[in-house]
Amino acid sequence: MAKVKKAPRPKAETPKGFRDYFGAEVTERTHMLQKIAGVYHHYGFEALESSAVETVEALGKFLPDVDRPNEGVFAWQEFDENDKGAWMALRYDLTAPLARVYAQHRNELPTPYRRFAMGPVWRNEKPGPGRFRQFYQCDADTVGTASMAADAEICAMLSDTLETVGIPRGDYLVRVNNRKVMNGVLEVMGLGEDQAARDNVLRTIDKFDKVGEAGVRELLTKGRLDASGAFIDGVGLSEDQAEPVIAFLTSKAADVAKTFDNLRGAVGNSSVGAEGISELEQIAELLDAGGYGADRIEIDPSIVRGLGYYTGPVYEAELTFEIFDEKGRKRQFGSVAGGGRYDDLVKRFTGQAVPATGVSIGVDRLLAALREKGRLTSTSVGPVVVTVMDRDRMADYQAMVSELRNAGIRAEVYLGNPKNFGNQLKYADKRNSPVAVIEGGDEKDRGVVQIKDLILGAQIAESATLEEWKERPSQFEVPRDQLVAKVREILEGQAD
Helix, strand or coil, X not given: CCCCXXXXXXXXXXXXXXXXXXXXXXXXXXHXXXXXXXXXXXXXXXXXXXXXXXXXXXXXXXXXXXXXXXXXXXXXXXXXXXXXXXXXXXXXXXXXXXXXXXXXXXXXXXCCEEEEEEEEEECECCCECCECCEEEXXXXXXXXXXXXXXXXXXXXXXXXXXXXXXCCCCCEEEEEEEHHHHHHHHHHCCCCCCHHHHHHHHHHHCCHHHHHHHHHHHHHCCEEECCCCCEEECCCCCHHHHHHHHHHHCCCCCCHHHHHXXXXXXXXXXXXXXXXXXXXXXXXXXXXXXXXXXXXXXXXXXXXXXXXXXXXXEEEEEEEEEEECCCCXXXXXXXXEEEEECCCCCHHHHCCCCCEEEEEEEHHHHHHHHHHCCCCCCCCCCXXXXXXXXXXXXXXHHHHHHHHHHCCCCEEECCCCCCCHHHHHHHHHHCCCCEEEECCHHHHHHCEEEXXXXXXXXXXXXXXXXXXXXXXXXXXXXXXXXXXXHHHHHHHHHHC
16 A cells, blocks of 8 residues: 655745734834824824725726736635626725725715724735735825815825834925926826827836936937946937926926926926926915924925826825945935825726825835834834742732732733743743742742843943942842832833
């Protein structure tokens, strides 16, 4: 009889493009989300939790290729005997679910509807350094009003949010532009309804921050050599056709009024371009009235994010402080949030245009920025550990930990094998515990407990002399009824 082969053990490894998050990182993210939610709530936005799974039909506009519904998302087909089951997918972002929710419940929801949402999204894209297939987003949107006050409010709220989470003024800028101005530029270029040519121009504009004015001019016309020496074909426009784009991208001036004058020159007689400039002027006026100066929010025509998707104002939050990249070169940290007006999204469901505007914050990017600024650490304080000297007295130890918890102190009883006391202290070190509580039979008889300051003990062990060690003991004996008071005293001393 052939020997039955054992099934191979599965590999204990994280799937490609994903990662695991442990205690400190999860705590950091939770605290950040609480702060962001506090700002959003302060502005009058309501929380919404929608399903992590949507139909591919609902997500359609966001997919790279709607003919292949599993391209770009994690998708599967529902079982159906006739192989006609619906395609389902993990949400790609938090905006498409909002459009579906609003279209589905619009008769019960207030108009405008102001909501914020937080949670993971999934993208079936090639992972890379710092680029994962699952990541957190934090969105706030207003659906149901065409007023530029909604866009100005989103920009102000984004500015307040960055400062609330720990990005000081001067280390960020919220930059604002308008898709309608770009449409006006495309109009005066004479591209007409040539969508392919318009798309090529938009893709080229999107490279402005990388190749600069000269590079965009070359890419719009004859083409250019990239850094590797490879030749990139140009769009094939004439120099005269390319000029409105260059005027648009370089229209930002030191004075916002001059910026608007330059933009009017770039859009010429285009009515849609003039409308976009008027909207930007309204936003600038509203922000100025709210006390948001150019040191926090500015009009910047070089911001071209999502020009193929947004229908009006677009905005991006950029962190302006410098960091060192993996090759040791200085660079700005870059964008951590972006958004804009998307008036056509709900229309896909209802057939009726519904104005909407919103912003999305990249939570992981923002956390990385705070680490760069030294405002976050990768360690968190663990619980007070009540050690076990006698396993028959677990009730006594449980009483201690209950007293600590009832006093608002994070604490736990050691639940491993208590035979080796040294292992209990090693466990406390791994947990980054600030304090260990010890009560053996002798202490029990005398009505006392030993309280060990683990943080101070580690500091003394590293550098103190014998005399300093005697003067600064890290272990204290106190009456049993003073347990909570002494632990609190030590914790407060560690926090100073």
